[in-house]
Amino acid sequence: MAHETYRAPKAVILAAGIGSRLRPLTDHNHKCLLSVGGSAILERMIRNCLSCGVSQFVLVLGHREDEIRTFVDKTFRGIRVTYVVNDRYHDTNTGYSLMLASRAIGVSEFLKFDADVVFDTKILRRLIDCDHPNVLCVDRNIALEAEEVKVVADDEMRVLEVGKLVDPKMALGESIGIEKIGAKAAPLLFAELALMMEDKAHSQDYYEAAYERLLAKTAPFHALDITGLNWTEIDTAEDLAIAHALFSSPVTTISRSQQNALDEAAV
Template identity: 25%
Template structure:
C-alpha cells in the first residue's frame, strides 16, 4: 500500500428502505449502537493511517458535511456533490470522484457498511507486488443478499454475480462482496476510470460499481484478489432488519458475533 493511499466513500443515496431513520439523516449517518456508519468508516481509515478521503454526497449533503466537517480525527475530507443522486447509481457517484482516483492508490468504500478495523486492515495487508487490487469478501450466509463473487483457486475474483439470495449464493459457493476495495493507481488509470467514463457517456448512469467491475474481471482486464473476512465483524445495512442485525453483531464480544452466527438467528426471528 502506498503511503499516499486515499479513500473514496460513497454517501449520496436516499436510503429509502431505511425509512423512517433516513427521513432526517442520510443513510451513512444512521447509528449502529450510537455510532454513525460514516463516522465508523472514517475512524477506521484514520486508525490505519489513511489521511485523505473524498466523500461523495447527495441526499441531505449538508447534514453529512456538518457531521464530519473538513477533518475527522486524522482524515482530511473533501466533498463532491452528486446533484442527480436520486436518478443515478453508485458507479456515477464514483465517476464524479475520478480526480481522486487518478491521483494514486485508492480505497473505495460504500457508506452503508459498518465494519471493524480488521476488515480494512486485512484488505490492506493483502495488497502486495502481485496483488495490487484487493476486495474484501465473506462467506455468504442466510442473513445476506445482493452482489457476490466467484473465486478462482488462487483466491482471485473470477466473476461477479448480482442479486443473489442466500440459497442461490450458497449453492454456488459464492462470497458476499463487502464493498471495500483497494485499487492501484495503474488499475484506476487504465481500467476503472475509463470504464466508468464509458458508462456515463453511454447514459448508463444507474449502474452499480459491481456492474462496471464485472466485465473488467471476466475479460481479464482487471486482476482482483480477495481478502477473506468471513471471521470478522461487518454488515451492509439497507433496511431496519439489517440495522438490528448489525447492532446485535457489534453488541456481542467479537468471538461470539460473526455475521454467519448470531445474525442468521436474528434474521430468522425477524421473518416470523
C-alpha cells in the same frame, strides 16, 4: 527504495443515496449518520480508516449533502476531505457516483467503501496488508440470494465473476462493499465507468459492473476472505438491529500495536 515510506491509500466513501428502505428513520437523517452502538455509521468508518493510517478521504455526496459536510467538519480535525457532489443521485447509482471521484483520485491507489457498511477494523487492516493491488473483501458465510453481490473465484482467489446476477451456486461468497483499487487499475476503472455512463441505459448500474468489464479485459482482481470477522450492510431496520448487536459500544481510534495487544489478551 529503502528510504521511501509507505503512504496509506486514499479512502473513497460513496454516500449519495437516499436510504429509502430505512424510512421513517431516514426521513430526517442521512442513512450514514444513523447511530450504531453510540456512533454514527460514517464516524465508525472514518475512525476505522484513521486507525489504519488512512487520513485522506473523498466523500461522494448527494442526498442531504450539507448535513454530512457539517457532521464531518465538526467531528474530525486534521484529516483531508475532498467533497464530490452527485447532483443526479435521484436517477443514478453507485457506478455514476464512483466515476465522479475520478478527478480527486487520478492515478492513486484507493480504498472504496459503501457508506452503509459497518465493519471490524481487522477487515481493513487485512485489506491494506494484502499484497495484491486490486482486492474485493468477500464473506463466504452468507446465504446468497438475488440481492447480494456475489463473487466467483478460482483456487488462487483470483476473481472470475462479480455481480448480483452471478449464479449463487458458483459463488465463493458475497462482496461486502469494501475494496482496494491499485494505482494502475484506478485510471482504467474510471475510464470504464465514464464509457458506461455515456449510455443512459447504464446510469443505474452499480460500480461492480465496471469491475466485471475490467475482468473481461484481463485486469486482475483477487478475493480477500474475511469470513468470521464482524460486518454488516445496513439497508433495512433489521440490518440496523444486527449492526447494534455486533457493534454495541462507541467507536474508538485504535493503533495497530494497541489492536495487537488486545488480540493477545483475548487468546
